[in-house]
Amino acid sequence: MPSQSSRFEIAPWSIGWRGWDDARQARRESVFSLSNGHIGWRGSLDEGDPCEVPGAYLNGLYEQHPMPYAEDGYGYPEHGESTVIAPDGKVIRLLVGDEPFDIREGRLEHHAQELDFRAGTLHREVYWTSAAGASVRIESTRLVSLTHRAVAAVDYRVTALSGPIDITVLSEIVANEPLPEVHPDERVMAALERPFDAVDRSVAGTRATLLHRTRRSRIGVAVAMDHIVSGAANVETTATDDVARTTVTVRLAAGEGIRLQKFVGHEWSHALTDHALRDRVEAAVSTAVAREWDGLAREQREFLDAFWEASDVTVEGSARLQQAVRFSLFQVLQSAARAEVRSIPGKGLTGPGYEGHTFWDAETFVLPVLTYTLPDAAAGALRWRRATIDKARERAEQLHLAGAAFPWRTISGRECSGYWPAGTVAFHINADIAGAVLRHVRVTGDRDFERDVGLEILVETARLWVALGRFDADGVFHIDGITGPDEYSALVDDNIFTNLSAQRNLRGAAHAARRHPSAARRLGVSDEEIGSWELVADAVAVPFDAVRGVHQQSAGFTELERWDFAATSSEQYPLHSHFPYFDLYRKQVLKQADLVLALQLFPECFSAEATARAFAYYEELTVRDSSLSASTQAVVAARVGHLGLAVEYLTEAATIDLDDLKDDVDDGLHVAALAGVWTAVVWGLGGMTDGDDGLAFCPRVAEPITRFGFGVRIAGEVLRVDAAAEATTYTLSGGHPLCIRHFGEVVELEPGVPVQLATPPLPSPGETPTQPPGRSPRELRAAAQA
C-alpha cells in the first residue's frame, strides 16, 4: 500500500512533505488545500512562486462565457460558467536583505509542509540562506476558518539566524491572477482572462480592502485583510486596483524574529451593494483581529475535535490507509463545512478542474457521508439545490418536460453541459438529488427540512419522471433514450440505476406530500397526482436477461458486443482518450459502476444471488476510467463476501488522489472519490445499509485491516461502531434507544451502553470476480506508480 511515488509522510493525523521537488508541485498544492466550503486556498507557497496551479476560490463565484459549438442544436446551453481565481489574500512575499526569498535560489536547508487534520491548518517550516549568506527560519501556518465562514488567516514568522538582516515582508491581496487552462477552447479562455473589473479600494491603517466585479456574470467580490505585527517594525499599507499590500520592514539581529498575523475576509454576492460587501468583509476581518491567530486556531481545533470525536474512522493494520482515510474525510469536511446554501463542486474548492462545476457526485457520493457526519453541511447543500429550482423548472419547460430538470453540471444552477448525450439526458441527477433529500430526512428526522426544503424538490423531480417516461401496452413504465451513470454508455432505455432511483424519487415524493398535505397543496399536488406517482413507481421496468440470468444495466445491454479487452493495450486507457464514443457506447464496457451502484443503493431490489451474479458479470466489464467507481465496487464486493477485493478497492479509492491514479490531481482533489473512502469503509467493510427499515451492519475485517471503527450521526446522536475479527461493538451516544440490525438480527441499542455482537462465519463467496486485463485495483495502482 505505501507508495514510493507519492512520498507524502505517513502519520495518523496529518500528511506532510519534506524537502522540495519541482516535479508535480501542483499535486501537493491540491493535497495541501485548505477550505471551509466557502473559501478555498490551494496549498501554494506563501510567496507565490514557484507555483504550478495558482488558486484561491470562493464557492459560487464564477464568470460566464459563451459556449462554443461546431454544430448548434435545440436546447444547447448558450452560456457556460467557470470558476475564476478570487482575489488571493494568502500571498506573503519576503525579502531577505535585498534578495527575494525563493526556494529555487540561495540554499534551502530545510523545507517541510504539513496538513494537520485536527488543527485544521497547513504548517510550513523553512530554513533558508540567501545567496548573500543571510540565514532565516520561516514558519507559516494557515487556516481557513471553520468557525468564521468569511475568514482565513496566516500566522507568519521570520527569525534571523544570522544577522543583522534587513527583512521586508509584503502581505498582499492579488486580483486577476491568470487562470490555468480550464477549457480547451481559446475563446472560452479569452473570456475568462482578467475576469474582474476593479470597483473600489480602501486602506485604513494596516487594513486594506479590494472590491471587484466580474465582467459578465456581474458578481461583486470583496476581499479585505488586516494584520497584527509583533516587533518594532515599519508597517505601511497601500492599494492599487488589483493589489493591496502591507509592507513590513525591520532589521533583525541574529536570533531575533518578527511575527505577522494576517486576517483575510471574503465575500461575494450578486445582489449586495458594493458598500454592503465592503462592510461585511471588514467586519469579518475585525472579528478575526479581535480573536487574534491563537483564538482562531483554538476555535478551529475545538470544531475539529468535536467532529473527529463523533466521526473519526479508525483503521488498524495499515498506517498509510489510516492516514488516507482521515485525509479523505478531512477534505470532505473542508469541501462543505461552511458552504451553506452553496454547492459542493466536483473538485471542492481545491482547484480549477471541471471549471469548478458541481455534478451528481455531490448528492450521490458526498452527501451520504455528510448526512452521517456533518448533517448541517448536507442540509446546506440541499438548500442550495432548492434555491436553484426555478432554473431547473425553466430547463424542464425548455425540454418540453414537467417539473424540474436539474443541471448535469453547473455553478449557478443553470445547465452548463456542452455534450448532451452525457449531460442533458443524464436525468438521474434529479433522482440523485431527491435521494439525498430522502436520506437526509430519514437520518436526521428533520421534518421541517422535509417540508420547507425537501418537498418541493421531491415533487418537482417526481413530475419530471412522469413526463419523461411512458407506459407500454403491458403497463410497464419505461424511461427511454437517457444516459445512466456509466459514461461509456449513452442514450439507453431503462437504465436500472435510473429507473430504481426514479422509483425511490416517486415514492418518496408521495410519502412526503402525504406527510405535509398543506405544503403539498401549495405546490399544486392533488391526490390523483400522488396516485400517479405511485402507479409509475410500481411499474418501472427492471430489465433482466433471462438467458444469462443477470440484470441488464439497461435494456439489451448484455446482448451488446463485448469490448475487445484483449486487444486493448494499457496505454489505451482511459478509453475515452483513445477511442470514439460511438464504439464505447455500442459495446459492453463500463467506465464506472452503474448497475453495481444500483446494487449498492437499492439492496432490497436484488436477491443475494442476483447481486452476486450481477457483481461478477459487471466486474469483467468495468475499467474504472472514472474516479467514481472504486468505492462502489468496494461496497458490493464486501457485500457478496469478496473481502479481499473490497479492501483492494478501498485502497484504490484511498490512493486516487494521494497517488494521483487518474493523473489529474493537479487541477484539484476528487471530492466524491474521497467521500467514497468513507463509504468503502462504512458501507463496504461495515456492511452498512440504510433503507426505510433502518440501519443495518455486517462488519468484517480483512487483511491487512485488523480492526476498524466509525461513527454515524443518527437523529442527532452518534452511533459508534468498532469492528474486530470476532465481534463488533456498537455504542449509542444518547437520546432514544435505537434499533439496528447486525448481520440481519435486530438489536436494540440503549444510549451509553456498548453492545458487543459476534461476527458470524463468512459463507464461501465462491470464485473471486475478475476485472478486464490490467484493470484490477492492484494492477491499476501498480501502473499508476510505474
Place this chain on the structure above:
Amino acid sequence: MPSQSSRFEIAPWSIGWRGWDDARQARRESVFSLSNGHIGWRGSLDEGDPCEVPGAYLNGLYEQHPMPYAEDGYGYPEHGESTVIAPDGKVIRLLVGDEPFDIREGRLEHHAQELDFRAGTLHREVYWTSAAGASVRIESTRLVSLTHRAVAAVDYRVTALSGPIDITVLSEIVANEPLPEVHPDERVMAALERPFDAVDRSVAGTRATLLHRTRRSRIGVAVAMDHIVSGAANVETTATDDVARTTVTVRLAAGEGIRLQKFVGHEWSHALTDHALRDRVEAAVSTAVAREWDGLAREQREFLDAFWEASDVTVEGSARLQQAVRFSLFQVLQSAARAEVRSIPGKGLTGPGYEGHTFWDAETFVLPVLTYTLPDAAAGALRWRRATIDKARERAEQLHLAGAAFPWRTISGRECSGYWPAGTVAFHINADIAGAVLRHVRVTGDRDFERDVGLEILVETARLWVALGRFDADGVFHIDGITGPDEYSALVDDNIFTNLSAQRNLRGAAHAARRHPSAARRLGVSDEEIGSWELVADAVAVPFDAVRGVHQQSAGFTELERWDFAATSSEQYPLHSHFPYFDLYRKQVLKQADLVLALQLFPECFSAEATARAFAYYEELTVRDSSLSASTQAVVAARVGHLGLAVEYLTEAATIDLDDLKDDVDDGLHVAALAGVWTAVVWGLGGMTDGDDGLAFCPRVAEPITRFGFGVRIAGEVLRVDAAAEATTYTLSGGHPLCIRHFGEVVELEPGVPVQLATPPLPSPGETPTQPPGRSPRELRAAAQA
C-alpha cells in the same frame, strides 16, 4: 401547383422575374445562379448593389477554421472547412452622367431577369431613368461556360435613350468580399473574414489579373479578366490588391450604345506555383477573347442542345411542373458538368449554405441522375472521392476501423462534422459512394473506370463494413450503434438502409475484385478476403417486426414510443428547431425517408406486400423536415400504386426551391432535392428500377399529368421513354439491342425502332397512406405559401 408567392414567370424553357422587389432578393440570386461545376456565379445584379447574399464560388476552394467544442472528445475533427467567396469577376458598375446606376434610385421603367435552360445564360434587361433625367437601356447576358471550364463571360450593353449622356462602365474583379454568416460561432466567422492574402496583380492593356492565397488553407487563387469594347470609348485598366478595374468612358448620343464583352478566367490550386496559376487563367481568358461572346454563347447552346436532346424530361398537363422539372435538371447539370475530380456540394456552387460542404446527397441523390444524363460528370465526382481516399483511410485508422471511412461532410475530403451522432457514425456514406460506383459501372459499362477508380473505393469500403459490424452467435451480421439516413434517429442498431447498402457494397466489391484480379491483388485482396465479404453480405440483419408485420427502420424501431403528432403545432416544425435531439431520437418520428429509401433502392429485398405495408407505416411518421425526402416518397408511392400521392410528392420536390418550402433558399439551392425531381418522374411515374438484371419500367400518368417523357443514357446510347395513359413508347438511339422490362415483361429494343407497349390496368392500391397532421405534401406547400 402555380404558387402566387413565387411569382417566377412560367415558360417551358426558362424562368424569369419581371420588375423588382426588395423582398427575398436572395432567393432569386440563388435561383438565377449560373455554374459549370467549377465556377459558380450567383444571380446577383451586375452592379453589385443591392445584394442580399453575394457569391462567386470555385469548387474546392475553402478556408480552414478551428472547430469549436464545448466539450472535447476523441476523434473530433480539429479543423473545419468553409467555402469562401472567390474573387468576383461578374461585377460591372455603371455611371449614368455622374449618377451611379442603382435600381432603388431614379426611375425603374422595366426590369426583367431570365435564366434560359437552352442558352445556358442569365439575361437581364433594364430601362432606367436617372434622377437627373438621363434614360438608358441596359442589357446584360452572362454565362458560365460549359465548354471552357475556367471561363465565365458577360455581354454588357448600354444604350442611351436620351442624350447626350456620359456613360462610365467599371468592370471589376473584387476580392475579399464579406462572407454571409455560414456558422453560428463568432470565432469561426472571424477566421473566415478577409480570407485572402494578396500575392500579385498585373495589368496588360484591357486585361487584369489578381493572384491571392487563402491565409490558413494556403490555396492559390487566380482570377483574370479581359474585355472587348465596341464603340469609340476611353478604356483604362488598373489593379490594387483586392480590386482590378477596367474603366470605360464614353459620351452617347440618344440612340447610341456601347457594348462591353467581359471574359473572366478562374483557377485555384494547392500545388501550382503562382506563375503557373497566372499563366493558366490568362490563357483561359485569351481563348475566350478569341472566341468572343458570340462564339462562347454558340458553344454553350450546342452543349445544351445535345444534353436536352438526350435527357429532356417532358411533362404535359402542368406548365409549371414542366418548367420546374427542366429547371431542376438544368441546375443539376450546372452543379457538375465541369466539376471534374471535384465534389458536388449540397448547395452546388449556388450559395454558402452548409459551409459549401459535400454530403451523402451527392452520391445518393445527384449521381444517379448524372449517371443517366451526363455520365462523365458522375465519373468526375467519383474520381474526386477516389482522390480523397488517403484521408478516408486515415480517418478509419483513427476510428480503429479498417479500410476507408469517408467523411460525412467535407470540402477537401477531411471529416468536418462537428456533431458525431449525425456525422462520424452516419457510416452509410461509404456504401452510398460504393453504390454510386456500382451503378455507374453497370450503366456505362466502363470497366476501365471500375478497375482504375471504382475498385479501390469498393475494396476499402467493404473492409470498413467488415470491421464495423459483428456476427452474433446465430451467424447474423449486425452493424450496431450507427446512424442511418433519418436525422431524427441516431445511434441505432441494424438500420436496414445501412445494412442493405453495406450488403450491396460488399457484393459489389467481391464482383469487382474477381473481375480485376491483378488490380485487386495490388490492393492486398485475397480470395479469403473476398469470401469474407460475401459471408458478411449474406448474413446482414434485416429487422422485421413480426407482430406488426412491418420492417423496422432499425432494430426495435417500431417498439419505440410514437411521437405525439397531435400535440405538435405547425409552428413547431422543423422539429429539430423546437425539440431536443434526445426526445426525437427515442421516439417514432422521421425527418426523412429512411426505410422508404431502402424500398426505393433495394426493391429486390422487399415483396410487394412488405413494400406497401412499410410505406404506409412510415408515411404516418415522416414529417419531411428535410429536403431529401419527397422524391423518395414519390418513387415508392408510385410503386405501390398511389399515383396521386406520387404526383403530390413530385410537386413538392419540384417546388422546394422555387417556392422555398424550407425557407432557406437564400443560402443556395438544394441540389439533391432538384435531382430528386428527375428521380420522382423517372423512378416514380416511370416506375424505373435498375438492378443487376437491367432496366425495368412501369410508366403511368396521373392527374394533372397527361403525358411525360425522359431519356436515360445506357452504355453510351440513349433510351427515350414516352409515356401516355394507355401506352409507353421506348426508343433506343443506337448501339446493340437492349433488353428492358415493361411492367415485368421482358422486351428487346432494337436501335432506332420505337416500340409501343400498353399500360396494364392499375391494381387497386388500397387506402391512401396518411401523413402526420399538417405534413401531407399538399398541406406543407400550403403552409409554406401562407
